[in-house]
Amino acid sequence: MPAKGVDRDLELRLDAIRQEHGDTVKVDKIGEVVRAMLDSMTGDISAGDLRLYRELESLSQYIHAAKEEIAALRPGEIKNEFIASATDELDAIVGATEAATNEIMDAAESLGSLSPLLDQEVANRLDEITTRIFEACTFQDITGQRITKVVKALKEIEDRVESLVKMFGAEYEDVTKTTEPKALTDQDLLNGPQLPGGGTNQADIDALLASFD
Amino acid sequence: MAVDKNMNVLIVDDYKTMLRIIRNLLKQLGFNNVDEATDGAMALQMLRVGTYGLVISDWNMEPMTGLQLLREVRADPKLKPVPFIMVTAESKSENVIAAKEAGVSNYIVKPFNAETLKTKMTSVLGDF
Secondary structure, three states: OOOOOOOHHHHHHHHHHHHHHOOOOOHHHHHHHHHHHHHOOOOOOOHHHHHHHHHHHHHHHHHHHHHHHHHHOOHHHHHHHHHHHHHHHHHHHHHHHHHHHHHHHHHHHHHHOOHHHOOHHHHHHHHHHHHHHHHHOOHHHHHHHHHHHHHHHHHHHHHHHHHHHHHHOHHHOOOOOOOOOOOOOOHHHOOOOOOOOOOOOHHHHHHHHHOOO | OOOOOOOOEEEEOOOHHHHHHHHHHHHHOOOOOEEEEOOHHHHHHHHHHOOOOEEEEOOOOOOOOHHHHHHHHHHOOOOOOOOEEEEEOOOOHHHHHHHHHHOOOEEEEOOOOHHHHHHHHHHHHOOO
C-alpha cells in the first residue's frame, strides 16, 4: 500500500522496484535500487527531491564503505579458519588434560593398592598423599567446564559472522580464497602443537629424515 | 546412631573423571559400595530399583540435570528421605537457593577436597 503523502510518480517508481525486487531488498542491492529509482526520475526535480537524492546517495556511499570495511575483516576467514581452529585446539586441550588426569589417577590408585602391604603409620601417610592427588585432579572438571563456555562463546561469534556474511552476500565469504599457493615464510612454520592426526608421528619423521641420506 | 559405611552411595556426574575422583575420595572415607550414573535420568532409574543411603550429584548434566533429579527424588514418596548432596561448579547464590528450595541436603562447590566432602557428609548423615 502506498504511503500517505507519496506523490503519484514516486508511487509508480516504487511499484516498479517492488515488482523487480520484491518487498525485501538485500543490503548489497540497496545501492542498485536507489540508483535505478533516481535514474527513472523525470521532469522537474523539486528541492525536496534533491534533499532525498542527497540523503539516498549518502546512504548508498555509507553502505558501500561499510561493505568494504566488512570485506577487509575477511569474515569468511574468521568463520572458517580462525574460529574453527580455535575450537579444535580447545577440544584438544580438554582431551589431553583428561587423558593426563586419568594417567595420574591410575598411578595414584596403584600407590593406594600398596597400603595393605605397609605398616599402619606409613599406610595412613600414603592414603593422605593419594587423597591430595585425587583432590588436585578436580582441576580437570573445572577447566573442562570453563573451556566449554569459551567454545560456546566462539560458536556465538561464528553464528553472528555467518549472519553478516549472508546479509552482505556470499562473495564476501570467499574473498580470501586464493588458488595460487604461497611460499612458506618462517612465520608460517610456527604452528605449535598439532591436533591429533594433524601432525607427523616420530616414525614418519625418522623416515623423512632418512630419505635425505 | 553410627553411620553404616556399607550403605550404597550413588554418585552422579556426566564427567567420568569426576566420578572416579569422588569414588576414590569416598573409598578413602571408608565407603566402598559406590554406584555411578552419568545423568539424572539414569540415576533416577537406579534409585527406583535399588536402595541407596546417599546421593551425591553434579548439577550440569543432560538430558536430566541434577536439580531436576533432586526434584524427582523429593516428589517420590519412596525416595524422598534419601539424603542428597549437590556437588557442582555452579556457585551463584541463586543456584544454592534453587537447590535448597528443591530440598537439597547439602551443597559442595567444585573444586573441593576430601575434608569438605567428609564435613558435608557428616552434617547430612551424622558422625562416621
